[in-house]
Amino acid sequence: MSNQIKQIQAHYLPIEDRILLKIHTDDQQVFHAWLTRRYLKLLLPALQGQHPQTGETLFSENAQTEVVQPVPLDDSQFNQPYEPPEVADFPLGETPILLSKITFKGFDTDAPQLALEPEEGSGIALSYQPSFVKALLTIIQQSVAKADWQFDSFIHQAPEIGTLQ
16 A cells, blocks of 8 residues: 555454454545454454564664654544545455455565565555554554453553654
8 A cells, every 4th residue: 555544443343353454545445354262362463573483583683773763643533433535446346355364575675564464465564663552553543442352461552652662
């Protein structure tokens, strides 16, 4: 996704027992994806700067000092209702994709990405910059709390200054 994200929402649906992630961009593209419990056990460590399978830190100490910087976020940003665009383009289709894989891209560049992907087909490429990661982690944590999946021991609080750890 090369355009700017305008809004993100993660909403727990009890009947589905999964979280619907909605993203729409400045150029009216809309992406919908399902986050399952199993997938969140992979995604949450990645959003906290750890490899989802090994638990190793994703950044070297040198890279960490360059990437990790305080980023001010206003909590009111996370309480706005989701507003879909009036005329939407659905590059992945109108039906939400079921996410199953995470791919890290461009770690040797100034624009690292976290690709959230289904088993087959295209997925959603997101910025892996601290400010965006903190915002996404905050949004997902709010939905996980509503889901009551008992991830308390698994989920760390989003860092106050928006850093990857």
